[in-house]
Amino acid sequence: MISSRRLAEREGITSAQVRKDLSCFGSFGRRGLGYDVANLRVEIREILGLARRWRVAVVGAGNVGAALLAYRGFEKQGFDVVAVFDRDPARIGIRLGTRVVQDVASLPAVAAREQVEIGVIATPPRAAQEVTDLLVAAGVGGILNFAPRKLFVPAHVALRTVDMAMELESLSFALARARPPRDGSPPRERGARSARA
Numbered sequence: 001m002i003s004s005r006r007l008a009e010r011e012g013i014t015s016a017q018v019r020k021d022l023s024c025f026g027s028f029g030r031r032g033l034g035y036d037v038a039n040l041r042v043e044i045r046e047i048l049g050l051a052r053r054w055r056v057a058v059v060g061a062g063n064v065g066a067a068l069l070a071y072r073g074f075e076k077q078g079f080d081v082v083a084v085f086d087r088d089p090a091r092i093g094i095r096l097g098t099r100v101v102q103d104v105a106s107l108p109a110v111a112a113r114e115q116v117e118i119g120v121i122a123t124p125p126r127a128a129q130e131v132t133d134l135l136v137a138a139g140v141g142g143i144l145n146f147a148p149r150k151l152f153v154p155a156h157v158a159l160r161t162v163d164m165a166m167e168l169e170s171l172s173f174a175l176a177r178a179r180p181p182r183d184g185s186p187p188r189e190r191g192a193r194s195a196r197a
Contacts, residue, residue: 003034053078055115057140059131060122061086061094061101064146068122069097082114083107087127104131111138118142125149132159 004015004022011018022028022035025047029035045051056079058065068074069084084096085104092103102110110116119135121128121143128147135143136157145151145161153159 001034002037002040004029007035050078053080054117056081056118056120057083057085057107057111057114057116057135058120058122059085059104059107059135060124060127060146061088061091061096062122062124065120065122066096068120068146069099079118082116083110085110104134107131107134108138111135111140116140118144121145121147121151123147 004018007018008015019029026043028040028043042051056074058068058081061069061084065084065086069081074081081097081099084099084101085107086092086101087104091101094101111119116135116138117140119131119140119142121131121135123131125147128145128149129151132143132145132151132153136153141156142158143151143153143160145159148163148165151159151161
């Protein structure tokens, strides 16, 4: 068993927030006792859609695509890469992990045959929207975008973009707020205004 207080401590939030968030999906705990860990894991996996396996295609077999294909954590979490595509003739036909890179022109047929549900875009920015359109036309319902550009999809397609520059900016902000200023004065409190404001 685990209490909402212990769950909250692990995540840096309040126990009330833990209870509120979980209550949005049902009743999982017992007042005064907490949550059965094994059951809670099953329920959370179900909520996140991880109680089944997902069929994934990676488009772009360059550095980012190759790194993603080398990562074994996806398979452990239920994401099976069933196809990889590229348009560069030098990459088509090479083996990356357990997959052979296929021509992106074959994406619609392969996606239908392999029942691809999630597409991962690891292409240069200029090709990303074209690839997105191919994935949408092939019936892919979810797209994870690593290309540094805004993409447009219909409302029925889920799109998530991993923006590395934005994540680094977020870290930069966190580090700048945590360090004392160079003049030796104490760091400002979050949300504090300067004397001139």
